[in-house]
Amino acid sequence: MIKEYDYLFKLVIIGNSGVGKSSLLLRFADDQFSESYLTTIGVDFRFRTLPIDGKNVKLQIWDTAGQERFRTITSAYYKGADGIVMVYDVTQGQSFDDIDKFWLHEVESYGEKNVQLLVIGNKNDLDEQKQVESSKAQEYCKSHNMLFMECSAKTADHVNNAFLELSRKLMAKKDASQPPKSSNPTPTGSQSSQSKAGGSQSQNTSQTKLSANSSNQKKQKDGGCC
Numbered sequence: 001m002i003k004e005y006d007y008l009f010k011l012v013i014i015g016n017s018g019v020g021k022s023s024l025l026l027r028f029a030d031d032q033f034s035e036s037y038l039t040t041i042g043v044d045f046r047f048r049t050l051p052i053d054g055k056n057v058k059l060q061i062w063d064t065a066g067q068e069r070f071r072t073i074t075s076a077y078y079k080g081a082d083g084i085v086m087v088y089d090v091t092q093g094q095s096f097d098d099i100d101k102f103w104l105h106e107v108e109s110y111g112e113k114n115v116q117l118l119v120i121g122n123k124n125d126l127d128e129q130k131q132v133e134s135s136k137a138q139e140y141c142k143s144h145n146m147l148f149m150e151c152s153a154k155t156a157d158h159v160n161n162a163f164l165e166l167s168r169k170l171m172a173k174k175d176a177s178q179p180p181k182s183s184n185p186t187p188t189g190s191q192s193s194q195s196k197a198g199g200s201q202s203q204n205t206s207q208t209k210l211s212a213n214s215s216n217q218k219k220q221k222d223g224g225c226c
Contacts (some may be wrong), residue, residue, distance in 0.1 A: 005049055005058035009170050011163075012062045012077055014103055015087035016095040020122040023153035024087065025063045028163055033154055050167060057167050078110035083118060083166050090121045090150065093131040100140070116173065117146040118166045125152040 013021045022044065026032050029046035044063045049056055062077050078084070086103050088095040099119065107115065119141050121132060134150055141148035147165060151158030 006055040007057045007171055007174060009082040010060045010080055011083045011085060012064060012081045013085045013087060014064050016098055019087045019089040019095050020153050021087050022063050024122060024159055025061055027153045027156060027159045029061065031156055052164065052167055057171065075106065075110045081111060081115055082170050083116040084111055085118045085120060087120045087122050090124050090132045091126050091129040096132045096137065116166065116169055118162065119146050119148050120162055121150040123152055124150040125154055
């Protein structure tokens with residue numbers, strides 16, 4: 001059976017309501033974009049398999065609701081996640097502040113110990129309305145050892161690059177955590193020949209001793225020694 005993928009990673013997308021989490025997932029998973037806004041009820045998910053550096057990487061991506069009334073439900077989906085994507089709207093300063101005030105604490109409370117974090121500043125095509133400077137967000141993410149990208153769900157390339165960068169990071173972490181493969185070296189031709197030669201020499205020595213003993217016993221029986 002041909003293996004469908006080489007790596008499987010679970011990702012969870014979190015952030016305030018209305019920052020564009022569902023739009024990012026729809027763009028990445030289905031390459032679609034819609035101006036109409038639909039609120040996520042509870043959770044939604046998509047699969048996508050990507051060829052990365054000669055390997056097939058399958059991503060299981062969960063889109064969670066940002067409304068407070070759903071947060072007790074969505075927190076259960078943090079368990080087992082390899083990566084968590086925190087999204088904010090670059091035109092809403094509060095959505096960025098809430099990453100530090102709320103969402104990062106959620107990850108620390110419910111996420112896995114070594115989960116990889118990616119922060120995405122969405123809607124960066126709205127330059128005139130921008131409230132969160134790129135340099136500020138980048139410095140914050142760097143200080144917390146998190147990946148950072150800005151993009152717009154309207155543009156496929158930037159969205160794809162964000163998930164590709166996260167996937168490569170997860171692949172590297174997965175490979176680093178694998179124990180080294182042990183191998184039993186087979187004897188070389190010369191070692192094998194030496195082993196056979198040693199066995200043959202030992203066998204010849206035993207036969208010589210046996211022959212000498214038989215000769216001595218025969219002389220003693222005949223009453224002679226020389």
